Every structure is written in structure tokens, then in C-alpha cells.
Amino acid sequence: MTTEPAEAGRDPEAVSKFVEGFAAQLVEAGMQRMPARVFAALLASDSGTLTSAELGESLRVSPAAVSGAVRYLSQQHMVSREREPGSRRERYRVHSNQWYEALTNREAVLKRWESALREGVDSLGAGTPAGRRMAETLAFFEFVDGEIVAMMERWRVQREERFGRG
Amino acid sequence: MTTEPAEAGRDPEAVSKFVEGFAAQLVEAGMQRMPARVFAALLASDSGTLTSAELGESLRVSPAAVSGAVRYLSQQHMVSREREPGSRRERYRVHSNQWYEALTNREAVLKRWESALREGVDSLGAGTPAGRRMAETLAFFEFVDGEIVAMMERWRVQREERFGRG
DNA sequence: CGCTTCCTTCAGAAACTTGTGAAGTTAAGG
DNA sequence: CCTTAACTTCACAAGTTTCTGAAGGAAGCG
Numbered sequence: 122m123t124t125e126p127a128e129a130g131r132d133p134e135a136v137s138k139f140v141e142g143f144a145a146q147l148v149e150a151g152m153q154r155m156p157a158r159v160f161a162a163l164l165a166s167d168s169g170t171l172t173s174a175e176l177g178e179s180l181r182v183s184p185a186a187v188s189g190a191v192r193y194l195s196q197q198h199m200v201s202r203e204r205e206p207g208s209r210r211e212r213y214r215v216h217s218n219q220w221y222e223a224l225t226n227r228e229a230v231l232k233r234w235e236s237a238l239r240e241g242v243d244s245l246g247a248g249t250p251a252g253r254r255m256a257e258t259l260a261f262f263e264f265v266d267g268e269i270v271a272m273m274e275r276w277r278v279q280r281e282e283r284f285g286r287g
Numbered sequence: 288m289t290t291e292p293a294e295a296g297r298d299p300e301a302v303s304k305f306v307e308g309f310a311a312q313l314v315e316a317g318m319q320r321m322p323a324r325v326f327a328a329l330l331a332s333d334s335g336t337l338t339s340a341e342l343g344e345s346l347r348v349s350p351a352a353v354s355g356a357v358r359y360l361s362q363q364h365m366v367s368r369e370r371e372p373g374s375r376r377e378r379y380r381v382h383s384n385q386w387y388e389a390l391t392n393r394e395a396v397l398k399r400w401e402s403a404l405r406e407g408v409d410s411l412g413a414g415t416p417a418g419r420r421m422a423e424t425l426a427f428f429e430f431v432d433g434e435i436v437a438m439m440e441r442w443r444v445q446r447e448e449r450f451g452r453g
Numbered sequence: 454c455g456c457t458t459c460c461t462t463c464a465g466a467a468a469c470t471t472g473t474g475a476a477g478t479t480a481a482g483g
Numbered sequence: 484c485c486t487t488a489a490c491t492t493c494a495c496a497a498g499t500t501t502c503t504g505a506a507g508g509a510a511g512c513g
Contacts, residue, residue, distance in 0.1 A: 131411065139407040146403050150396050151317030155501075164424070165407065167416040173460070183503055188461055209459045209510060217420040221427050230316050237312050241305040241331065245297065250333040254383040257450050258330070261387050261442065268438045276430055284423050321472075339490070352472055354491055375481060375489045 136165050137179070155182065155190040160199060163215040170203075170214040198223040218280065225269055235262050302331050303345070321348065321356040326365060329381040336369075336380040364389040384446065391435055401428050 140161040147157035238259040306327040313323035360366040404425040
């Protein structure tokens with residue numbers, strides 16, 4: 122029995138197929154390639170954690186690439202980093218329920234759109250046709266902001282019923 | 288009185304400042320630069336329509352660039368194209384209320400994610416930890432699908448109260 | 454306290470994107 | 484039916500992005 126790489130006993134081909142396929146979807150939705158692949162690999166791991174070395178090996182990329190991808194993902198709160206006690210190894214973890222909450226936390230993006238639209242309404246004039254169009258768009262985004270919060274609360278209830286506290 | 292370019296009487300600097308600023312936000316959210324600029328220009332126009340030539344002139348880009356950007360935007364249902372009767376000119380229009388509905392029609396994106404996740408659950412096994420994590424994520428997206436539909440219905444009601452039938 | 458392992462940073466090569474000019478296509482109008 | 488205006492397509496040049504190898508830095512372990 123050798124030192125198994127945690128994810129032993131699974132068909133590496135099937136895993137890789139999923140990883141690349143899901144990553145491709147994320148890329149199409151606007152995510153950079155390497156963060157997408159790293160994230161998909163974590164999502165597909167049984168433990169939900171992988172070390173830098175494991176990621177580099179299974180994705181066939183340099184430690185530098187892993188480092189950059191992980192920095193991005195943790196800024197987006199899609200993964201967290203933890204140091205294994207008594208080791209130089211770092212583990213990266215996807216919290217199954219937290220990652221998609223991060224997805225809906227595009228709030229910062231919405232806020233910036235809103236602020237740009239507010240400036241537009243002001244500088245073009247609230248009474249002009251263009252100003253009114255922007256004001257309506259702005260109102261929509263403000264509406265969405267609130268709805269998302271409520272939606273996530275409903276989801277948390279439903280999730281607990283169906284999946285338990287995770 | 289010359290042939291005014293429809294958008295006369297506005298401070299072109301203020302308009303341009305908004306256009307570039309809003310476009311920059313769209314770019315940061317993942318949209319390509321030129322579609323973002325074209326779209327912002329339409330949003331900032333009083334009539335909500337501009338011709339290819341007007342777009343090229345105000346954004347200082349070639350007809351080719353306008354053509355490409357508009358193709359993308361109409362694929363995304365963010366603008367519609369209409370031919371001026373008895374003219375070779377094409378007009379591009381942003382329907383103020385339809386464009387952000389298109390935004391929420393990222394449904395196609397969600398559906399592809401769901402399908403990739405379903406494959407993941409199947410190929411890794413619904414009983415494995417990774418499979419369960421994917422199943423939960425999948426359930427979340429399915430939940431979101433439904434919520435978005437309901438949310439847009441609530442918005443339409445509220446919109447009519449506040450802005451009329453547009 | 455120095456060795457070693459692992460991660461990070463950085464400069465640069467390679468690959469991909471983006472926008473242009475030029476040629477091509479479509480359709481109005483004589 | 485020919486001319487001409489307007490949009491589109493295409494090949495390529497310029498500009499970005501992305502990943503790598505190499506050098507640098509932090510932290511366990513003897």
C-alpha cells in the first residue's frame with residue numbers, strides 16, 4: 122500500500138472528462154481558463170480538497186499556474202486555503218454550499234452598474250428619454266438586489282430539508 | 288439647419304463619458320469591449336436607436352467593428368436590428384425593458400451547467416462524496432431557474448406600476 | 454541555525470483576441 | 484440592368500492574455 126493520492130479508486134479518465142467539460146462551461150460564462158479548471162477539479166474531488174501538487178499533476182500545469190488560479194478563486198470566495206498543520210503543503214477546499222453563494226454575490230458587480238447608471242441619469246438628465254431609460258434599468262437592478270437576498274434565504278431553508286446541514 | 292444626427296443638443300462629452308464608463312463595467316463583468324461600447328451608446332441615445340454609421344462615428348471605430356459587435360448583441364437578444372424602409376441603412380435598437388430581461392435569460396448558460404453537473408453525478412456516482420456535492424450544486428441551479436422566472440413576473444408587475452407600459 | 458520543501462513572484466515566450474483595411478455581397482434607385 | 488450605398492466577411496497586424504521556467508522567500512525539521 123503506497124501513499125495514495127486521496128482520490129484513488131476512481132476512474133481518472135471519467136474525472137478528467139468532467140473536469141474539462143465543466144471548466145469549459147465556466148470559461149464560456151466568462152471565467153479564466155486556469156481558475157475554471159482548478160475549480161472544477163476541486164468540485165470533482167471526493168474530499169473537496171486538493172493540494173497544490175495534486176492540482177498541478179492532474180491538470181498538467183506548473184505550480185505557478187496553480188498559484189495564480191488559486192489566488193483568484195480565493196479572492197472570489199469560491200475556495201478557501203488551509204495549511205496542513207506541520208507541513209509546508211497547502212490545501213485548497215471548495216465548501217460545497219458556500220461556493221455557489223459566492224456566485225450570487227455578484228452584488229459588487231451590480232452595485233457598480235447601478236452607480237454607473239446613476240451617473241448616467243444625472244449627467245444626461247432625468248427628464249430626457251435616455252435618462253428615463255437608464256432610470257428604469259437602474260430600478261430593475263435595485264429590485265434584483267433585494268430579490269437575490271430573499272431567494273438565497275429560501276434556498277437555505279430548502280437545502281437544509283433536502284441535504285441537511287452539510 | 289443641417290441634417291442633425293438625431294442626438295443633437297446634448298453634451299457629447301457627457302454622453303461619451305457615460306458610454307465609456309458603463310462599457311468598462313460591462314467589460315469587467317465579462318462582455319467583449321466592442322459590444323459593450325456599442326450597447327452603452329445605444330442605451331445612452333434618446334431614441335434608443337442608432338445607425339451603423341452613427342455608431343462608427345461616435346465610437347471612432349470601423350464599420351467592420353460595428354458589424355461584429357451588433358451581430359453579437361443581437362444573438363444575445365440585447366438589441367434588435369431593423370431596416371429603415373426604403374433605405375440601405377440599418378438601425379439598431381435597444382428595447383429598454385427587453386434588454387435586461389435578456390440578461391436574466393442566461394438560462395441557456397444555467398442549463399448547460401446543469402447538464403454538465405448531471406453528467407458529473409452520473410459518471411462519478413451519486414453515492415460518492417463528489418457526486419453528492421455535484422447533486423447539491425445541481426439542485427441549487429434548478430432552484431435558481433425557477434426563482435428567476437417568478438422574480439421576473441414580480442418585476443413586470445412592479446414595473447408597470449412605476450413606469451407604465453413603456 | 455541551516456537544509457529542504459513548497460509556494461509565490463516575475464520576466465518573457467507563445468497563443469489567442471481584437472479591430473482594421475480591402476474585397477465581396479446585397480439591394481435601392483435610376 | 485447598371486450604379487452606388489451600405490453592410491459583411493476575411494486575412495492580417497497589433498495588442499493582450501496566459502502559462503512557463505527560474506529565482507526568491509517562508510516555514511518545517513533535524
